[in-house]
Amino acid sequence: MPATEIANQCEATMKKSVEFLTNELRGIRTGQATPGLVDHIRIEVASYGSTMPLRDIATISVPDPQTIMVKPFDPSTIKDIERGLQSSDLGITPMSDGKVVRLPIPPLSGERREQLVTQVRKLGETQKIAVRNVRRDMNKKADGLKKDASVGEDQIEDIKEAVQKSTKRHEDEIDRLIADKTKEVLGS
Numbered sequence: 001m002p003a004t005e006i007a008n009q010c011e012a013t014m015k016k017s018v019e020f021l022t023n024e025l026r027g028i029r030t031g032q033a034t035p036g037l038v039d040h041i042r043i044e045v046a047s048y049g050s051t052m053p054l055r056d057i058a059t060i061s062v063p064d065p066q067t068i069m070v071k072p073f074d075p076s077t078i079k080d081i082e083r084g085l086q087s088s089d090l091g092i093t094p095m096s097d098g099k100v101v102r103l104p105i106p107p108l109s110g111e112r113r114e115q116l117v118t119q120v121r122k123l124g125e126t127q128k129i130a131v132r133n134v135r136r137d138m139n140k141k142a143d144g145l146k147k148d149a150s151v152g153e154d155q156i157e158d159i160k161e162a163v164q165k166s167t168k169r170h171e172d173e174i175d176r177l178i179a180d181k182t183k184e185v186l187g188s
């Protein structure tokens with residue numbers, strides 16, 4: 001595997017870890033309504049015979065800071081949406097008027113905020129571990145190039161240095177995401 005391929009694969013894989021974390025953090029409650037809390041929830045739609053993300057079967061809006069409003073494209077799916085939201089891990093009871101489903105977002109207690117901060121930090125640490133695992137794998141691939149006569153020791157060290165820089169950059173990005181989300185959860 002050429003040196004540039006190792007660097008490109010390293011960058012792409014680490015970037016996926018950061019993107020995964022970003023998507024996971026969108027689903028963590030902060031005490032304020034945001035479509036990101038519910039748009040990824042998968043809803044079992046009996047009439048369609050499949051499970052679909054909520055964003056594919058309804059319009060999600062935020063009419064005020066404490067309410068999420070879900071308006072299905074097909075009114076016959078409203079019961080399925082209610083059932084899916086009720087069974088999700090949000091901990092919010094949906095209210096329906098037959099046309100739209102409203103999700104009132106209650107304020108978070110101090111204890112719940114601390115639990116969410118702990119969850120955010122665990123998610124961040126998991127992704128940092130994933131980034132470090134990529135670094136380890138890419139360094140092994142770089143070491144495997146020693147057998148190739150066309151790749152010198154200096155080039156291998158350059159690859160390892162590039163991998164380390166990429167690791168540092170992605171870990172810093174993860175730290176920034178965690179700090180931002182922590183600040184958001186704590187309301188400061």
